[in-house]
Amino acid sequence: MLRKSNVMLLAVILTLAVVLAACGNNNNNENSSASPSASTPASSQAASSDEAPASSAAAADLKEVTLSLTFPGTAPKDEKKVEEAINAYLKDKINAKIDLNVIDWGQWDNKINLAIAGREPMDILFTAAWNGHSNNVAKGAFLALNDPNGKYGNLLEKYGQGILETLPDAFLAGAKINGFNYGIPTNKELAEQGGVIYRTDIAEELGLTAKLDAVKTIQDLEPILAEVKAKKPELIPLYMKDGENFNSHYFAKYDALGDTSIEGVIMKTGTETTVKSRYDFPVYKETLAATRDFFQKGYINRDAATAQLAPQDAMKAGNVFMGVFPLKPGKDAEVATVANLQGKLKQIEMTERTVSTGETAGSMLGITTTSGDPERAMMFINLLHTDKQLNNLLNFGIEGDHFTRNGEVISATPNTPNYALGAAWMFGSQFLNYVWDNEDPNKWELFKAFNTDAKNSPALGFTFNAEPISSQASVLANIRKEYDPGLDTGSIDPSKADEFFKKMNDNGLKDIIAEKQKQLDAFLASK
């Protein structure tokens, strides 16, 4: 088989292969990979368009660039229309075009992991402590935004003056990993509170309003849900899914130290700084038992463990009575707008107000290491924090088309459902947002009040660096997927939790907790 002619043939074929790969590379858009041939390693940098002189922000000097903004949600029908409006507006400001890349919540984790691994060119990417931020930073997916020695220098200082001026220090301080910021937090509510949101029209019909107003604990919900189930069998009394239930971090108050996908927590409401698994905290088993009870009584949707719909989207379908949500002032009105149930939703606060890194780093926009123009990207993020018109354009659509405005208050139009992102908490500064007419006009004042006097978690400001235990973390992720959805939604018996944590212990949980503790102690010592 290895005769000379055959070897030559093989050589021809392999050369073909390399040439093909090279051609494939060159066909890539200019923002990504260099060709494999040794000749032009620097070509990738040159190919991208950041020739703009670093200091100048004048639009005239800037070459036109398209930035992608990738975030989770449901792609709105009028996406293109609004994109065009944004591009027209930005032309004179920073001469950039924005490509909105909305990815379905159910697919979000998958697609982002693939995109990062495959080094897909992206510019601005939504990230959060509860969405694997520290994991992704460890993988090198995000640029350090305030590293003076970084490739692009201290982007935050250079192009983010607006951010530095308007964003309270707590946000940036609370989102640092190893001293650098890898994402710009949204300026919004700082504290967090767990609770539920329910349909007031159905409650009224069933005469439950008074009872609902008196609800303080999970148990108080029981008789209400029982009645809803009895009188309205076609409704789901309580909608839950993995991550949106009584055992979620915002309800049970676990502080996962920066990344809720990795086990090992302390309590936000306490003062203890010993890191333990959730299993070791009494609230865990209590919550599981209470949820299981509700599930067995039929109050919770039977497919809760595999459900993909976010609670607000589930409410859209109209057959859900109540869902579990992280609350802030006016959350019920926000959800109502997204779910097209204006004026029909009300929230019930059921926990303490706390602040942890999960909140300060609970919604950020990061710039990826595959971005073709990080400087322009930073300029855009800066605008989201300072430019009222841009901010509202992105969030609510085109004035007159998707909403009508009277001062600071906006009203819905028939066209509103075609652009209702419901993602204002992801973009820049919420304090720039207009207020819907069904919301409290003093919304932002209420926010400020909400933020004061909240309990700070003992670990506020600390974000865990996942790199040392990344392998263990990924193994545990599989195990987690096996048990958490079922346990947290009451779909499987709480006794399975014993098995769950034993399995995690057998697969490296102890290492992870030890590492988290080590880093936390170091952080606390240096405070």
Place this chain on the structure above:
Amino acid sequence: MATIASKKKVDDALAISRSSNFAINIFFWIYSALCIIPILLLLGVSFSDEKQVLINGYKFWPEKFSVEAYNFLVKDWRPVVESYGYSIFVTVIGTIIAVAIMSMYAYPISRRDFKHRGIFSFIMFFTILFNGGLVPFYLMYSNILGMKDNLLVLMIPLFAQAFFILVIRTFFMNSIPTELLESAKIDGAGELRTFFGIVLPLSLPVLASVGLLTTLGYWNDWFLSLLFITDDGPHTIQFRMYEALLDIQYLSSNSTAYSEIIKANPGFSMPSETARMAMAIVGVGPIIFAYPFFQRYFIAGLTVGAVKG
């Protein structure tokens, strides 16, 4: 006369007893029912009233008949029709190219007088034995070739399947007499002429069977879409059904129908369960209608090249 009579007796003897035959028949009636019933269930639910379904569960025969789910889908027919378009395009073009490419590869390696037959057979065959895995496969297409969100990436991976090349090659070797090729050569025909003029026409059975199986592969594929298609990309009908199964909201969010309905009656609640099933019926309906027509060819085709003698 005597021979016919004795033959009949032997035939009768060859046949099985009446009772065994009866048992076998019953078995198959039940089995066939089990093959059809699940689809009937989907059909039944799709024609049911949403509220009744939510209370009483899925039923074969709707408790309350309703075409609400179909109305909902029909109002927003554009995406579904688009998806069908994409599926048809990928399937038809993909199959034609795949069969062409594969038979062109199979022919040289079927020729005993071809010097490098061994190594090229090996190159093809080795891919059956060893597979690089999902990760490099994904990275190859999405990153090195930069193919995402286009129809090409849905077609290329199925263009050269070693198993089919093997089947075609076997057919060429066993069913095309070398005398024919010799006489073509003597007549002065070049290799290409021989291939297109003599070999291919004689190979219609195997090409048809490979073609049908490839068609099926393309039509039913959702995996490639799962990997390489995002919101902006072309959605085949299978992928659309997959999304509907996962998240029925997907249907409403992009739907003109939904926003219009909401405008019209604010109290509207989406027929999620029934619309989901209706989506499935819309996706599989054509296959079921077409099935009686093409299944015959399929069965015939499968046995042609594949039963190794």
Place this chain on the structure above:
Amino acid sequence: MEQATEAVVQPKKALKKDKTLNIGYWKKYGVFYLMMAPALIVLIINNYIPMVGSIIAFKKITYESRSFLENFINGKWVGFDNFDYLFKTSDAWRITRNTVVYNAVFIALNVIVGVAIALMFNQMRNKRLAKFHQSVMFLPFFLSWIIIAYLVYAFLNPQLGMMNKEILPLFGAGEVEWYSDPKWWTIILPIVNVWKNIGYYVVFYLAAIIGIDKEYYEAATIDGASKWRQIRSITLPLIRPVIIVLTLLQIGKIFYADFGLFFQVTRNAGMLYDTTLVIDTYVYQGFLVTGNLGLSSAAGFYQAIVGFVIIIIANLIVRRVSKDDALF
């Protein structure tokens, strides 16, 4: 006569062997290379380069560079570290066990049920009815796994499905959380797999059975052999080659699971992983959900290597038993 032609060609070949790629050769055979080129290119892109790429399992890839290729080339060699880690997890054994055991069950069922059904078809008196039933049986083969997931869901939906609402109550049994309880799937998955695929195998077995010369049966009947005896002594041995080839092909893939079956039909429900996680879905999960390149590519490579060894061994065994039926 063919042999004579070959004999004539042989000596000519022997001569030509030494004068390899001269002009005459290219004139005659050049077009062959052109014909093979498209498929070759596809094979290279689709199969061979990824094969080379599977060495990613031996590297630790960071995401420093914007070019994936650079990251790949610059990645540190970590030898068997990823594999080491993979096999320490409790998952490694579980996914191997699930993949192999399910496939073994599927293979066994495909043969047993397939041959049995083919035999029954062959025995049916009413041939038209047999054809009808065969067609119906073949229908599920044409349905995609998505449709089948829908069908299964229609039955197993815990709140609304047929099983919990109608069928189980008939037997007085309580409801089952189908998508949360792993133990039922060891039965559900084989049933669904047979339901979908058996039509395909029946086609082959039936064709083989029909191809058997009636004279054998006639002679046996005259000798007084019973139907069962005939099946045992005539039918089965004579279709053995077909059975062996089909089974060998399946065994060769015993380390590869049908992604659609294990991913779609189970709705990728995490709680079922104990009995439904197979190597293919593990690689998919690992790569996508957790984005851990090292672990998932190690699992993929493990699958490729073991799969390769298995098919070689399977083929060797078949070669011993009956040379003609081996793949190579």
